[in-house]
Amino acid sequence: MPTRRPLIAGNWKMHKTGEEAVQTVQQLKSLVADVQDVEVMVAPPFTALAPVAQALAGSTIALGGQNMHWESKGAFTGEIAPGMLVAAGCRYVIIGHSERRQFFGETDTTVNQKIRAALTADLQPVFCIGESEAQREAGQTFSVLDKQVQNGLEGLFSQDLQSLVVAYEPVWAIGTGKTATKEQAQEVHAHVRQLIADTVDKHLAETMRILYGGSVNPGNVKALMAMPDVDGALVGGASLDPETFSQLVHYQG
Numbered sequence: 001m002p003t004r005r006p007l008i009a010g011n012w013k014m015h016k017t018g019e020e021a022v023q024t025v026q027q028l029k030s031l032v033a034d035v036q037d038v039e040v041m042v043a044p045p046f047t048a049l050a051p052v053a054q055a056l057a058g059s060t061i062a063l064g065g066q067n068m069h070w071e072s073k074g075a076f077t078g079e080i081a082p083g084m085l086v087a088a089g090c091r092y093v094i095i096g097h098s099e100r101r102q103f104f105g106e107t108d109t110t111v112n113q114k115i116r117a118a119l120t121a122d123l124q125p126v127f128c129i130g131e132s133e134a135q136r137e138a139g140q141t142f143s144v145l146d147k148q149v150q151n152g153l154e155g156l157f158s159q160d161l162q163s164l165v166v167a168y169e170p171v172w173a174i175g176t177g178k179t180a181t182k183e184q185a186q187e188v189h190a191h192v193r194q195l196i197a198d199t200v201d202k203h204l205a206e207t208m209r210i211l212y213g214g215s216v217n218p219g220n221v222k223a224l225m226a227m228p229d230v231d232g233a234l235v236g237g238a239s240l241d242p243e244t245f246s247q248l249v250h251y252q253g
């Protein structure tokens with residue numbers, strides 16, 4: 001079995017000015033300086049990317065964008081191009097977060113366009129999928145996720161997707177304090193990995209990291225990370241405070 005390097009990623013959403021973000025990563029840098037076998041990433045708002053990149057110089061903490069447009073430039077007021085994220089120092093970009101799907105009209109089609117554009121720009125997409133509470137209660141979890149994965153990766157092949165990271169974030173667990181149980185997370189992650197094995201490539205499925213997101217905190221991270229198909233966490237609220245986020249990065253104890 002290939003070993004997958006765990007990734008603990010902080011999605012700061014619409015929090016922190018440039019100055020606040022720099023203060024946070026300065027603390028975080030020293031708090032996680034001892035960590036070697038876990039990859040750490042933070043995704044600040046666009047306006048904080050450049051100062052945070054500067055503050056992270058010489059550190060192994062990776063930088064990510066929270067969204068981007070699929071075109072490389074043009075008349076798209078309010079949008080950010082993949083190359084702009086790269087130039088700002090990003091290695092990752094979060095794509096298809098449920099908040100973008102819910103509030104900003106993101107669809108499987110735009111998600112697919114964005115994943116393609118990210119890969120072309122050499123950004124590692126963190127491709128978010130997840131079912132709503134109603135969908136879970138109606139027994140539709142797997143069919144919803146299968147559709148999101150298949151549509152999101154449509155037309156892409158194993159050789160294109162080597163850097164892909166998937167994040168399973170059940171919508172009902174985001175910001176609610178209601179975490180999926182470790183068994184629920186494992187069940188979905190194993191299912192998604194099998195789907196990738198069946199529809200894209202077995203080797204990719206084995207090497208690809210699948211993160212769990214939704215109310216991850218220092219009290220539940222260890223149990224989630226102990227599950228064989230959980231390769232990391234995409235953390236919202238608990239990533240904003242450097243001490244708390246550092247505890248998540250040090251989940252091994």
Ligand SMILES: O=C(CO)COP(=O)(O)O
Nearest residue numbers: 011174175214215236237
């Ligand atoms: O949406 C999330 C990360 O992308 C999860 O948010 P919370 O950790 O605040 O539930």
